Amino acid sequence: SQKIEQNSEALNIQEGKTATLTCNYTNYSPAYLQWYRQDPGRGPVFLLLIRENEKEKRKERLKVTFDTTLKQSLFHITASQPADSATYLCALAGNYGQNFVFGPGTRLSVLP
Amino acid sequence: DAGVIQSPRHEVTEMGQEVTLRCKPISGHNSLFWYRQTMMRGLELLIYFNNNVPIDDSGMPEDRFSAKMPNASFSTLKIQPSEPRDSAVYFCASRGDTYNEQFFGPGTRLTVL
Numbered sequence: 389s390q391k392i393e394q395n396s397e398a399l400n401i402q403e404g405k406t407a408t409l410t411c412n413y414t415n416y417s418p419a420y421l422q423w424y425r426q427d428p429g430r431g432p433v434f435l436l437l438i439r440e441n442e443k444e445k446r447k448e449r450l451k452v453t454f455d456t457t458l459k460q461s462l463f464h465i466t467a468s469q470p471a472d473s474a475t476y477l478c479a480l481a482g483n484y485g486q487n488f489v490f491g492p493g494t495r496l497s498v499l500p
Numbered sequence: 501d502a503g504v505i506q507s508p509r510h511e512v513t514e515m516g517q518e519v520t521l522r523c524k525p526i527s528g529h530n531s532l533f534w535y536r537q538t539m540m541r542g543l544e545l546l547i548y549f550n551n552n553v554p555i556d557d558s559g560m561p562e563d564r565f566s567a568k569m570p571n572a573s574f575s576t577l578k579i580q581p582s583e584p585r586d587s588a589v590y591f592c593a594s595r596g597d598t599y600n601e602q603f604f605g606p607g608t609r610l611t612v613l
Contacts, residue, residue, distance in 0.1 A: 420599060431504075431591050431604030432543070439599070477543065485531065485598035486556060490543040 411478035504605035525594030
């Protein structure tokens with residue numbers, strides 16, 4: 389069965405450092421992968437999308453990589469700030485956007 | 501744009517009662533998703549509609565759960581009869597094109613006593 393793992397349940401880093409979150413998957417060949425941010429008591433909010441034929445995407449302080457051989461995506465937040473503290477979820481989708489699956493999430497805390 | 505609208509925001513009911521959750525997607529979006537989120541199981545996809553037609557309902561836990569989308573601007577998720585283990589936050593999300601992001605509503609926090 390399909391399985392998605394995110395590196396750790398919680399990650400603490402110091403303000404100004406780069407946060408790196410990992411998303412690994414098995415038994416899945418996604419057409420694309422997305423990263424979402426979720427704050428307590430709210431629904432997830434989209435951050436970035438990367439397709440299977442893309443290696444890297446950037447948006448401001450965010451960078452995502454996608455390695456279909458390793459079946460892994462890395463999500464980086466550079467120059468992290470306390471406001472970046474939230475739960476980050478990766479999500480996979482097949483062709484036509486079907487078979488949408490979310491990972492368990494990583495709770496990031498950026499300490500001042 | 502008001503975003504995805506869900507009602508009610510909170511629902512407390514007793515075991516055995518029928519519960520109906522409502523969702524209004526963003527106008528023009530042709531895909532709608534219902535999710536359930538718990539601490540133990542994370543965010544689970546229950547059902548996915550495209551152009552008002554259910555495409556994938558493999559995540560619906562059992563026959564007690566049913567979902568409908570009578571038109572492009574409204575969907576319901578019904579639980580009958582409800583059980584304490586159904587307690588969770590239920591999210592509705594909508595999406596435009598296939599490779600676009602999903603926009604989530606604020607969720608309905610359901611507590612079944």
